[in-house]
Amino acid sequence: MLYAASLLPALVIFALFLVGKFPRWLMATYVGSFILCAIGWELWISYGLVDGLDVASRRPQAMNEVIPMHINWVLNSLGDAAAVGLAGVFLVWLAYGRTNSAFMAWRWGAFAILSAWFIAQNLFVEMYVYQQQLAEGFRLSWAPLMPTGPWYNPTLLNFDGRSVQLQTQLPWVLMTPIYYYLLLRCYKKWGVQTRDGV
Structure with missing residues (x-):
């Protein structure tokens, strides 16, 4: 699933970009x-x-054989950029009448859509996709967008025997304004001539 969610969109995006069917501003955002x-x-x-703990210490050996630690971060980042980031752009584009008006200047409605999408998908991923790797008891590293690190990581909610923790929710909460700013900058630099349609 991770390979499909990461590599297939990347191949499609780069192929479309090479034939001129994927806008430069979206490629820069991606x-x-x-x-x-x-x-x-x-x-x-x-x-x-x-x-x-590194990812190899947090998951079963079978997973480590299928997805080596040294490419894990690449696959996850590709998946984040396409399945989360570009999907968010698509949702905003739909909500704004299939126009690029939300990418020309800051719109709080667009920010709210991105925020809701980023947080909702992250809740799902933490609770159902990566629960075993992120469960309580596994210390995750500090990271720039996980500034509380493992030192302050309260459980935010429990549902159906699954937990959601602060540390793993922070990246997409903090990423939302950063991503929207990136999106606006890329559109301003490379997409202003394309007013309608993505």
């Missing part, structure tokens, strides 16, 4: 968000860089 996710948290929690 690449920028990949970098932000990688340095914001994925590298740190994959390797356990600051007082945390």
Whole structure:
């Protein structure tokens, strides 16, 4: 699932970009968000860089064989950039009447849509996709977008025997304004000539 969610969109995006069917401003947003996710948290929690366990210590050996630790952060960052970031752009585009008006200037409605999407998907991922790797008892590294680190990490909610913790929710809470700012900058620089349609 991780390979499909990470590599397939990346291949489609780059193929469309090469044939001129994927806007330059969206490509810049995609690449920028990949970098932000990688340095914001994925590298740190994959390797356990600051007082945390690396991903190989937090998951079953079968998973380690299928997804080696050294590419884990790449796959997760690619998935974050496409399945989360670009999906959020699409939701905003739909909500604003299939126009790029929300990418020309800051719109609180667009920010709210991105925020709701980023947090909702992250809750789902933490509770149902990566619960075993993120459960209480596994220390995750400090990261720039996980500033409380493992030292202050209260449980925010429990549901159906699954927990949600502060540390793992912070990246997408903090990423929302950063991502929207990136999106606006990329559109201003490369997309202003494309007023309608993504």
